[in-house]
């Protein structure tokens with residue numbers, strides 16, 4: 001188990017002391033996180049790392065996952081796509097099913113002093129707020145800048161009942177009658193996904209997957225989701241391959257709250273059409289070391305998303321000092337300043353062009369990676385994220401009071 005003090009060598013002693021100080025202000029209060037999946041996707045990734053660290057700081061933190069049937073997750077995936085601005089149809093009966101599943105979950109749950117609800121799937125739990133005096137916060141991880149207005153109208157009825165809402169970036173937020181707080185997500189530099197790895201582990205991983213490290217490797221790690229554009233990645237690889245001898249790795253698994261994975265995988269396999277230099281790797285849950293090794297051993301990392309929340313995979317790649325080419329959507333431009341800490345692209349053609357250029361200019365590519373790592377270190381590590389949450393929880397608990405932090 002990682003000890004919180006181990007982060008001192010990366011972020012400094014002062015920040016860790018500040019975390020203990022803030023955590024002390026929450027003594028006797030309990031904080032409950034609620035989301036819709038324990039594995040797969042960025043939210044589960046963050047909660048898996050954050051809850052043990054909060055506990056080490058002395059915070060009474062817990063994490064509950066709501067239950068739902070297949071139909072519920074098909075509906076919430078439509079919500080997700082619609083809120084990202086993709087056109088979807090949701091019937092009255094589906095809205096009712098969504099509310100019914102939220103109600104069933106609420107009936108089975110005990111709520112804590114601060115209830116921290118992540119994303120749209122459990123948003124309607126608030127309708128079943130049991131006692132007064134508790135604080136409810138809605139944590140939105142997705143980009144809300146262009147939502148389908150019909151879904152947003154529905155969601156709004158629930159979101160506005162919360163005491164406050166947290167968004168990842170200013171551009172994601174909506175005009176709301178409740179206080180809004182901006183807190184960006186983070187990665188854990190000491191997790192299996194991100195820690196330093198010995199070279200032999202990287203070598204063995206590539207060998208095990210049959211990937212040749214003597215030629216450049218371009219990799220995208222993602223759930224198989226249309227919005228991550230895996231088919232666009234293959235098309236960009238093909239265009240670039242007319243000029244440079246590259247291989248492509250598309251690696252990822254699913255999430256229990258995402259039913260679209262197998263369909264997307266079929267399309268990806270059809271597009272790849274038995275090209276021996278395309279490696280499609282279906283990863284089981286807890287493939288953290290494999291993902292870490294694939295990211296570290298690759299020449300370039302892609303994240304060609306068409307829509308994105310924050311895009312943790314970009315932070316993971318940059319933290320490893322990797323030249324990264326990513327779609328200019330969602331939280332990705334917060335992480336990449338074009339031509340300084342990575343490359344932002346808008347099309348298959350642009351992505352192909354930049355793959356070719358970075359392969360041909362390794363020194364420039366190396367510099368992009370180095371700047372990217374520095375940016376992640378300064379802004380997107382888990383210690384900063386915990387501090388922001390502790391400040392938020394403290395402000396909710398002591399609303400109107402002056403809190404002495406010295």
Ligand code: UDP
Nearest residue numbers: 041042043045222223252253283311312313
């Ligand atoms: N991830 C994983 N296994 C997979 C695919 C993704 O562990 O098969 C991780 C990935 O490394 C990252 C997170 O899941 O930490 C995905 O977060 P991101 O914000 O990039 O996208 P989301 O899936 O939340 O849309």
